[in-house]
Amino acid sequence: MFQQPASICFDLPEWLRKFSEGYQPSLDLRQRMQFVIAASLKNLEMDSGGPFAAAIFERGSGNLVALGVNLVTSQGMSMLHAEIVAMAVAQRKLGSYDLGAESLPELELVSSAEPCSMCLGAIPWSGVRHVAVSARDQDVRDIGFDEGAKPENWIKSLQQRGIEVSADVERESACAVLQRTQAELPFRKY
Amino acid sequence: MFQQPASICFDLPEWLRKFSEGYQPSLDLRQRMQFVIAASLKNLEMDSGGPFAAAIFERGSGNLVALGVNLVTSQGMSMLHAEIVAMAVAQRKLGSYDLGAESLPELELVSSAEPCSMCLGAIPWSGVRHVAVSARDQDVRDIGFDEGAKPENWIKSLQQRGIEVSADVERESACAVLQRTQAELPFRKY
Numbered sequence: 479m480f481q482q483p484a485s486i487c488f489d490l491p492e493w494l495r496k497f498s499e500g501y502q503p504s505l506d507l508r509q510r511m512q513f514v515i516a517a518s519l520k521n522l523e524m525d526s527g528g529p530f531a532a533a534i535f536e537r538g539s540g541n542l543v544a545l546g547v548n549l550v551t552s553q554g555m556s557m558l559h560a561e562i563v564a565m566a567v568a569q570r571k572l573g574s575y576d577l578g579a580e581s582l583p584e585l586e587l588v589s590s591a592e593p594c595s596m597c598l599g600a601i602p603w604s605g606v607r608h609v610a611v612s613a614r615d616q617d618v619r620d621i622g623f624d625e626g627a628k629p630e631n632w633i634k635s636l637q638q639r640g641i642e643v644s645a646d647v648e649r650e651s652a653c654a655v656l657q658r659t660q661a662e663l664p665f666r667k668y
Numbered sequence: 669m670f671q672q673p674a675s676i677c678f679d680l681p682e683w684l685r686k687f688s689e690g691y692q693p694s695l696d697l698r699q700r701m702q703f704v705i706a707a708s709l710k711n712l713e714m715d716s717g718g719p720f721a722a723a724i725f726e727r728g729s730g731n732l733v734a735l736g737v738n739l740v741t742s743q744g745m746s747m748l749h750a751e752i753v754a755m756a757v758a759q760r761k762l763g764s765y766d767l768g769a770e771s772l773p774e775l776e777l778v779s780s781a782e783p784c785s786m787c788l789g790a791i792p793w794s795g796v797r798h799v800a801v802s803a804r805d806q807d808v809r810d811i812g813f814d815e816g817a818k819p820e821n822w823i824k825s826l827q828q829r830g831i832e833v834s835a836d837v838e839r840e841s842a843c844a845v846l847q848r849t850q851a852e853l854p855f856r857k858y
Contacts, residue, residue, distance in 0.1 A: 482688040482735060486756050487677035498672040545672060555756055556765045556793040557747070566676050566745055575746045596793060599785030599816050603746040626789050627825040635817040 488553040490567070491526040494545060503540040510535055510588050511612055511648045514545075518560070518590040519655045521547040522662070528623070529659040532560035532589040534568040534577065537608060543585065544568035561589055561597040565604045578605030586610060590652045591618050592645075595626025602639050609636060610644040612652035621660040678743040680757070681716040684735060693730040700725055700778050701802055701838045704735075708750070708780040709845045711737040712852070718813070719849040722750035722779040724758040724767065727798055733775065734758035751779055751787040755794045768795030776800060780842045781808050782835075785816025792829050799826060800834040802842035811850040 497520055501513050510533070517531035527548035534543040546563030550556055564587065569575050577585045586608035592615045593601065601609060615625050629635045633643045687710055691703050700723070707721035717738035724733040736753030740746055754777065759765055767775045776798035782805040783791060791799060805815050805822075819825045823833045 482680060482685045483757060483760065484685070485677050485679045486753075486760055487675050489675045490672060495672045495674070550765050550793075554763060554765045555759050556767075556795065557752055557755060557790050562747055563676075565747060567673060569745045570673065570676055573744060575740050575744045577746075594793075595789030596786055597789070599787070599789045599818075600747050602814070602816060603740075603784075603786060605746065624792070626792060627819040627822075628789075629817040629819065632817075 488549060488555060488558060488563075490563075491521075491524060491547070491549075491552070493520065493524050493526070494547065498542060498545045501542045501545075503542070505540045507588070507610055507644065508648055510540060511590075511610060512651060513542075514588050515590050515612060515648060515651045515655060517545060517547055518652070519658070522655065522659055526552045527558070529655050530560040530590055532564040532587060534564050534606065535586050535588060537584045537586045539583070544571060557596065559594065559597050561587060561593055562600060565600065565606075569604070574605075576605040578607055584608070588647075590655070591615075592625070592632070594624075595628050598628055598632055598635075601636060601641065606641065608642040608644070610647050612646070612648050613656055614646070614649065617649070617653050617656055621656050622663065678739060678745060678748060678753075680753075681711075681714060681737070681739075681742070683710065683714050683716070684737065688732060688735045691732045691735075693732070695730045697778070697800055697834065698838055700730065701780075701800060702841060703732075704778050705780050705802060705838060705841045705845060707735060707737055708842070709848070712845065712849055716742045717748070719845050720750040720780055722754040722777060724754050724796065725776050725778060727774045727776045729773070734761060747786065749784065749787050751777060751783055752790060755790065755796075759794070764795075766795040768797055774798070778837075780845070781805075782815070782822070784814075785818050788818055788822055788825075791826060791831065796831065798832045798834070800837050802836070802838050803846055804836070804839065807839070807843050807846055811846050812853060
């Protein structure tokens with residue numbers, strides 16, 4: 479007999495709360511990105527998912543709204559990439575499926591890597607007005623992750639929708655995490 | 669002070685459980701699609717989200733594994749398209765983030781409409797081996813929904829990954845639901 483559940487939940491790792499509380503609001507995008515990259519490394523170290531993190535910040539104040547990490551393996555759901563987790567946490571926290579709503583401050587998505595095809599598609603629906611990324615698509619593919627089929631110029635595809643994009647932000651730091659991941663990959667499965 | 673939640677949940681509509689129980693397993697794809705299209709109409713009537721539904725079936729037996737509907741407005745999260753909901757329910761039910769795992773029967777995603785850019789990107793990560801869609805991208809755009817930037821030939825982009833695609837399945841029925849939606853759109857917001 480088919481049984482449909484009443485609800486679907488996913489848990490955020492216990493370490494994530496304490497880690498989030500250590501964030502010092504910064505108006506410098508590079509510092510916000512360094513915080514996100516540090517979360518991606520912590521996610522690798524704690525074995526809670528792939529080496530990716532993303533956060534939603536208030537652009538004007540630098541305040542943190544939501545921190546997400548890749549939870550695919552630990553939570554058993556393929557769509558739980560860091561960007562999707564960060565958007566879901568932010569939307570729940572702010573009570574709106576539209577992070578670009580007039581009543582909200584300007585919000586940005588800061589991710590330790592360029593979005594895969596799914597997350598790229600999710601960005602316009604989320605309402606964020608600015609996206610900042612660190613490691614490039616090719617950096618992620620180089621260590622064996624699949625990024626999916628994307629429009630030829632993904633940055634332009636977002637800009638055409640009025641979403642500002644900052645690329646290569648602190649890229650060397652994010653690549654260092656990916657390289658550490660590559661060294662450990664034979665022992666892990668994402 | 670920043671507060672990170674311990675978990676994120678979304679609820680499935682109460683009507684969905686009873687509706688799912690009314691499914692009679694069928695080996696005819698058109699009948700499975702008609703069930704999904706009926707769920708998309710019910711979602712419109714019950715005002716639980718946009719007029720879209722998707723399900724995961726066992727291809728060999730025709731058994732229903734998971735039924736999802738668009739829950740963006742009712743659950744306040746932009747990523748809760750019908751396909752994402754169906755995948756999440758199936759993955760939770762089967763205890764695997766990979767619906768293509770060797771231990772599982774062959775699973776298919778049956779959707780009342782062609783996937784948007786986000787859901788298209790999510791399909792390869794989900795592990796489903798067959799995708800069947802009804803209303804075309806243009807049918808959905810014609811009533812005012814945004815489908816996002818997709819690769820030029822989305823069907824080929826899936827086929828190249830070994831995912832079989834069946835298009836235009838019972839398209840007239842799905843379009844009838846979209847046309848009814850269009851008539852009611854001035855009174856609704858998705």
